[in-house]
Amino acid sequence: MTYKNPPTTPRKSATFDDYTLSEIRRAAATGIYDIRGAGAKRKLPHFDDLLFLGASISRYPLEGYRERCDTSVVLGSRYAKKPIELKIPITVAGMSFGSLSGPAKEALGRGATLSGTSTTTGDGGMTEEERGHSKQLVYQYLPSRYGMNPRDLRRADAIEVVVGQGAKPGGGGMLLGQKISDRVAEMRTLPKGIDQRSASRHPDWTGPDDLEIKILELREITDWEKPIYVKVGGARPYYDTALAVKAGADVVVVDGMQGGTAATQEVFIENVGQPTLACIRPAVQALQDLGMHRKVQLIVSGGIRNGADVAKALALGVDAVSIGTAALVALGDNDPRWEAEYNALGTTAGAYDDWHEGRDPAGITTQDPELMKRVDPIAAGRRLANYLKVITLEAQTIARACGKNSLHNLEPEDLVALTIEAAAMAGVPLAGTNWIPGKNGF
Amino acid sequence: MPATKLSKAAQDQASRVFDLDVSSLRELNQALHNLTPGSNETAWEVLHPKGSHSVAVGVDQPVSIDVRGSVGYYCAGMNDGAAITVHGSAGPGVGENMMSGSIVIKGDASQYAGATGKGGLLVIEGNASSRCGISMKGIDIVVHGNIGHMSAFMAQSGNLVVLGDAGDALGDSIYEARLFVRGKVESLGADCIAKEMRPEHIELLQGLLDRAGVTGVKPSEFKRYGSARTLYNFNIDNADAY
Numbered sequence: 128m129t130y131k132n133p134p135t136t137p138r139k140s141a142t143f144d145d146y147t148l149s150e151i152r153r154a155a156a157t158g159i160y161d162i163r164g165a166g167a168k169r170k171l172p173h174f175d176d177l178l179f180l181g182a183s184i185s186r187y188p189l190e191g192y193r194e195r196c197d198t199s200v201v202l203g204s205r206y207a208k209k210p211i212e213l214k215i216p217i218t219v220a221g222m223s224f225g226s227l228s229g230p231a232k233e234a235l236g237r238g239a240t241l242s243g244t245s246t247t248t249g250d251g252g253m254t255e256e257e258r259g260h261s262k263q264l265v266y267q268y269l270p271s272r273y274g275m276n277p278r279d280l281r282r283a284d285a286i287e288v289v290v291g292q293g294a295k296p297g298g299g300g301m302l303l304g305q306k307i308s309d310r311v312a313e314m315r316t317l318p319k320g321i322d323q324r325s326a327s328r329h330p331d332w333t334g335p336d337d338l339e340i341k342i343l344e345l346r347e348i349t350d351w352e353k354p355i356y357v358k359v360g361g362a363r364p365y366y367d368t369a370l371a372v373k374a375g376a377d378v379v380v381v382d383g384m385q386g387g388t389a390a391t392q393e394v395f396i397e398n399v400g401q402p403t404l405a406c407i408r409p410a411v412q413a414l415q416d417l418g419m420h421r422k423v424q425l426i427v428s429g430g431i432r433n434g435a436d437v438a439k440a441l442a443l444g445v446d447a448v449s450i451g452t453a454a455l456v457a458l459g460d461n462d463p464r465w466e467a468e469y470n471a472l473g474t475t476a477g478a479y480d481d482w483h484e485g486r487d488p489a490g491i492t493t494q495d496p497e498l499m500k501r502v503d504p505i506a507a508g509r510r511l512a513n514y515l516k517v518i519t520l521e522a523q524t525i526a527r528a529c530g531k532n533s534l535h536n537l538e539p540e541d542l543v544a545l546t547i548e549a550a551a552m553a554g555v556p557l558a559g560t561n562w563i564p565g566k567n568g569f
Numbered sequence: 570m571p572a573t574k575l576s577k578a579a580q581d582q583a584s585r586v587f588d589l590d591v592s593s594l595r596e597l598n599q600a601l602h603n604l605t606p607g608s609n610e611t612a613w614e615v616l617h618p619k620g621s622h623s624v625a626v627g628v629d630q631p632v633s634i635d636v637r638g639s640v641g642y643y644c645a646g647m648n649d650g651a652a653i654t655v656h657g658s659a660g661p662g663v664g665e666n667m668m669s670g671s672i673v674i675k676g677d678a679s680q681y682a683g684a685t686g687k688g689g690l691l692v693i694e695g696n697a698s699s700r701c702g703i704s705m706k707g708i709d710i711v712v713h714g715n716i717g718h719m720s721a722f723m724a725q726s727g728n729l730v731v732l733g734d735a736g737d738a739l740g741d742s743i744y745e746a747r748l749f750v751r752g753k754v755e756s757l758g759a760d761c762i763a764k765e766m767r768p769e770h771i772e773l774l775q776g777l778l779d780r781a782g783v784t785g786v787k788p789s790e791f792k793r794y795g796s797a798r799t800l801y802n803f804n805i806d807n808a809d810a811y
Binding site: 158159271272275276277278280304315316317318321322324326330331332337340341343344347348349350351 | 594595598599602622623626627629641642643646647649661662665666668680681684685687700703704706707722723725726742744745801802803806
């Protein structure tokens with residue numbers, strides 16, 4: 128009698144999972160690393176790992192829908208003659224024309240204006256679509272300086288010196304040739320159809336001392352009217368915030384690892400930078416150590432999705448948040464109505480991230496005239512406004528439950544963490560304890 | 570040339586002269602920004618700059634400005650139409666992102682001269698340091714002396730003329746800008762090659778030399794450099810070039 132070994136269940140490696148295997152095969156076949164848009168897709172410690180402590184006896188709540196909970200914020204009160212006054216502490220992050228279509232930029236402007244907040248240009252200059260439809264527009268001053276000119280500087284309501292981006296701190300960009308329409312090529316002073324590299328560093332300054340002089344120049348050109356933001360990728364938030372303050376920033380923008388991008392190497396997106404949650408406490412601490420908290424405003428971005436995220440960020444000490452990916456989704460990006468077309472591109476609604484290829488079925492991250500027609504700027508703008516109002520209401524609801532008559536009165540004391548990691552990163556106690564890991568130092 | 574210190578009252582009387590020993594940089598730039606088309610105040614003089622940063626930045630009217638002395642960073646930044654002469658040397662970033670008009674530096678210029686310039690003419694009668702014309706986007710730059718390393722890095726369009734020598738990695742990752750060098754080039758950067766001087770280039774270069782006030786020099790003494798265009802679209806087989 129022969130003994131037959133029982134079969135074992137096939138087991139796949141946790142290290143070499145299906146996605147990793149597919150990436151190895153793709154790299155071997157194509158000879159190029161994967162470039163994509165969107166932000167980090169891996170699971171990271173995030174705002175979901177924090178909870179609010181609503182009021183009971185020890186705290187006194189406000190009446191939902193009845194008692195006022197202020198949402199307004201002033202940005203740029205340090206030096207600028209004309210600070211930005213927003214109705215809500217949620218701004219729209221910089222996304223370039225070229226990466227986005229003209230109708231999409233117009234829709235962002237319409238939606239933000241309806242909501243009383245600002246939009247931001249991107250790597251590619253200022254377009255009439257967004258200037259014309261954005262009541263308050265932040266003009267990004269980027270390493271590439273595509274389309275940069277003093278006339279648009281003066282037409283802007285604020286200037287954002289972009290040093291880094293959360294999805295790729297230290298990295299430049301690449302807009303592939305197929306997205307370079309005549310208009311994009313003209314704005315960027317580059318031949319049509321070639322890949323357009325965006326530099327990783329500014330060409331005419333090299334460090335914080337130079338940045339201070341650069342900011343002086345921008346203030347002089349604009350007669351000290353415009354707030355100057357400095358945007359950094361969330362890598363060394365304590366030191367970068369402190370140095371931005373030293374250089375004279377009115378506002379510091381810290382973009383965490385969950386921030387989006389138009390086109391960057393997958394390996395970069397997933398492996399460089401720190402989660403947004405981990406960036407806030409060091410940035411706030413830097414401002415507090417310098418005695419500049421609330422004097423230099425702090426904006427945090429990267430993976431903001433709902434009113435709870437907004438409220439948690441504000442409770443940790445930021446003055447406003449910024450949204451990018453969520454705004455695109457509100458406009459209609461990755462909408463299941465285009466599922467068949469996403470399938471034809473080898474993906475599915477919710478996972479489409481080849482924004483650099485110019486074939487976006489939703490007509491948002493493309494320069495294809497036919498696809499662009501799918502974006503109705505008025506309707507899409509309305510959707511963005513609805514979304515912004517909803518997440519503002521959500522944040523207000525939470526703030527009232529915590530007894531706050533302003534979103535800016537939320538504080539770390541209102542939060543606990545579900546995990547030790549989140550408790551350490553956010554600097555709030557682990558739920559059910561008074562333990563804050565690492566409280567005595569970073 | 571030595572500049573005479575002017576009292577505030579004297580400046581008020583002759584409002585086109587700004588003495589930075591007496592008036593602030595802010596007052597100077599604001600006065601320049603207050604100019605409107607058709608203004609009679611077409612000739613300006615700035616005394617005692619003493620290395621100040623951001624002198625005469627963001628000027629957008631066709632006036633002439635003579636700066637009597639050396640300046641710090643970003644002098645004439647984003648100039649749009651003015652004819653600005655620095656009777657001294659210039660610090661980093663002179664004429665950065667210039668749109669139109671002209672800038673003449675009688676002495677030397679530090680790093681990043683004419684960075685990202687979109688138009689106009691920048692003349693440096695002395696030497697320029699590293700990264701001259703970095704990321705230039707349509708500006709014309711004429712340097713009477715030498716230029717440092719990494720000049721015209723990622724230069725997109727416009728013309729860079731160098732009567733002297735160029736440092737290492739000239740024109741690295743260049744796009745469509747044209748580079749003309751009369752002297753020695755230490756080395757060329759990625760994708761930058763020597764190119765034939767055709768009649769249209771001789772004509773273009775002669776025009777640039779004339780506009781820059783260069784005499785006694787023939788275009789035939791220069792070599793032309795530009796993009797080999799091999800890196801315009803990413804290809805893994807070119808990875809060694811990066």
